[in-house]
Amino acid sequence: MWRCPLGLLLLLSLAGHVALGAKQGRVRRELAPGLHLRGIRDAGGRYCQEQDLCCRGRADDCALPYLGAICYCDLFCNRTVSDCCPDFWDFCLGVPPPFPPIQGCMHGGRIYPVLGTYWDNCNRCTCQENRQWQCDQEPCLVDPDMIKAINQGNYGWQAGNHSAFWGMTLDEGIRYRLGTIRPSSLVMNMHEIYTVLNPGEVLPTAFEASEKWPNLIHEPLDQGNCAGSWAFSTAAVASDRVSIHSLGHMTPVLSPQNLLSCDTHQQQGCRGGRLDGAWWFLRRRGVVSDHCYPFSGHEQDEAGPTPPCMMHSRAMGRGKRQATARCPNSHVNNNDIYQVTPVYRLGSNDKEIMKELMENGPVQALMEVHEDFFLYKGGIYSHTPVSLGRPERHRRHGTHSVKITGWGEETLPDGRTLKYWTAANSWGPAWGERGHFRIVRGVNECDIESFVLGVWGRVGMEDMGHH
Numbered sequence: 207m208w209r210c211p212l213g214l215l216l217l218l219s220l221a222g223h224v225a226l227g228a229k230q231g232r233v234r235r236e237l238a239p240g241l242h243l244r245g246i247r248d249a250g251g252r253y254c255q256e257q258d259l260c261c262r263g264r265a266d267d268c269a270l271p272y273l274g275a276i277c278y279c280d281l282f283c284n285r286t287v288s289d290c291c292p293d294f295w296d297f298c299l300g301v302p303p304p305f306p307p308i309q310g311c312m313h314g315g316r317i318y319p320v321l322g323t324y325w326d327n328c329n330r331c332t333c334q335e336n337r338q339w340q341c342d343q344e345p346c347l348v349d350p351d352m353i354k355a356i357n358q359g360n361y362g363w364q365a366g367n368h369s370a371f372w373g374m375t376l377d378e379g380i381r382y383r384l385g386t387i388r389p390s391s392l393v394m395n396m397h398e399i400y401t402v403l404n405p406g407e408v409l410p411t412a413f414e415a416s417e418k419w420p421n422l423i424h425e426p427l428d429q430g431n432c433a434g435s436w437a438f439s440t441a442a443v444a445s446d447r448v449s450i451h452s453l454g455h456m457t458p459v460l461s462p463q464n465l466l467s468c469d470t471h472q473q474q475g476c477r478g479g480r481l482d483g484a485w486w487f488l489r490r491r492g493v494v495s496d497h498c499y500p501f502s503g504h505e506q507d508e509a510g511p512t513p514p515c516m517m518h519s520r521a522m523g524r525g526k527r528q529a530t531a532r533c534p535n536s537h538v539n540n541n542d543i544y545q546v547t548p549v550y551r552l553g554s555n556d557k558e559i560m561k562e563l564m565e566n567g568p569v570q571a572l573m574e575v576h577e578d579f580f581l582y583k584g585g586i587y588s589h590t591p592v593s594l595g596r597p598e599r600h601r602r603h604g605t606h607s608v609k610i611t612g613w614g615e616e617t618l619p620d621g622r623t624l625k626y627w628t629a630a631n632s633w634g635p636a637w638g639e640r641g642h643f644r645i646v647r648g649v650n651e652c653d654i655e656s657f658v659l660g661v662w663g664r665v666g667m668e669d670m671g672h673h
């Protein structure tokens with residue numbers, strides 16, 4: 207039954223498109239092991255049908271690309287049932303195909319056996335006995351529907367697929383990418399320093415620490431799947447402040463790992479920690495540079511046990527301390543200990559935070575992170591309502607901490623003017639705006655103005671002398 211009387215004509219016109227050299231095809235065809243002997247992989251594929259291709263006898267060009275190989279729609283292919291396109295029998299001959307129905311499930315041109323699995327983003331799909339896929343239904347950290355809803359809404363920021371988050375569940379994001387324990391009410395109420403604006407004092411509409419202090423503001427690090435933002439944000443603020451307050455005589459990137467591994471009193475390393483405890487440690491014990499004591503947590507997928515502390519510090523007079531061991535990174539000799547003075551809390555008024563930032567450098571801020579923040583790619587962030595209609599498990603949040611580095615204002619296409627903070631996160635330079643983000647200012651968005659800390663680098667006269 208030939209449903210394609212013009213098959214040969216069509217074939218001539220197709221030959222160029224299909225681009226299978228006749229000579230090469232003939233040789234390959236005689237030597238190639240039959241497709242079907244290895245099992246048809248695309249049982250549902252409509253190949254001959256889509257090109258309306260059926261040829262009598264042998265026609266080596268009557269062929270189509272088939273999953274990296276070639277399949278034929280000519281009668282010759284039927285001689286061994288070896289290299290016919292899967293729909294050759296029912297489309298060209300009008301008979302059922304001579305191979306038994308496949309046992310298993312199809313996905314991406316492959317057959318998976320019963321109980322075979324593949325990953326669809328953060329969900330595992332399993333081939334059931336009934337040859338149907340069944341997939342887990344966990345909310346994923348990167349949710350393409352949420353990305354679309356945010357980008358179509360008029361929220362002032364854009365969402366995207368941060369590849370390091372692809373394949374993680376939302377629950378894993380909350381558990382492994384944050385890691386600051388909300389301070390007790392006692393700590394929350396710690397003494398605030400009230401910065402008073404002088405009468406008539408006007409703050410600039412925009413400010414960026416890296417412009418006022420070039421080369422003294424450090425780039426964001428990547429905490430990986432280590433819930434240690436308490437250590438990363440503390441080390442980040444301390445690095446900048448030590449650099450600023452030493453007038454650039456010392457510009458260390460301080461070691462989050464030193465805090466994660468050694469500040470263990472009521473702290474849980476890559477399972478979370480407290481900001482007040484971190485600052486106590488920086489003041490009383492001090493930490494070395496990140497070169498000396500590098501981060502070891504990138505690879506761990508689970509928040510596993512924190513590696514043991516590799517170095518302590520001991521007093522050497524006048525409150526200064528020195529390390530008790532060489533650097534864990536054996537290529538680095540300088541194991542100087544850096545310390546800070548007591549941390550202070552700022553009032554929650556945005557003007558006070560701005561004045562402190564402008565005079566003394568970046569500040570640390572607690573922040574409540576919601577599901578949509580992981581998708582942030584650029585713009586002025588505020589928590590969107592796109593997940594409001596979804597079940598509870600799609601609307602998750604956890605406590606994080608970041609480094610605020612500046613502020614500004616932007617007029618959106620719709621005429622609204624948004625005031626914002628700029629801040630550095632600890633999710634690496636590929637996330638957000640080169641590792642940074644902007645967030646709406648002045649309305650305590652995501653609690654970012656509720657608990658803001660500043661500190662002074664501890665700098666002695668002797669530190670100002672050498673580099």
Ligand SMILES: *[C@@H]1O[C@H](CO)[C@@H](O)[C@H](O)[C@H]1NC(C)=O
Nearest residue numbers: 281283284285286287299304
């Ligand atoms: C194609 O092959 C099948 C199975 O070998 C055979 O039964 C059938 O007669 C063949 N059809 C033609 C048209 O040669």
Ligand SMILES: *[C@@H]1O[C@H](CO)[C@@H](O)[C@H](O)[C@H]1NC(C)=O
Nearest residue numbers: 348350367368369370372373
């Ligand atoms: C997101 O990024 C990952 C990794 O680069 C990629 O494999 C995945 O296909 C992307 N997903 C979407 C929806 O773009």
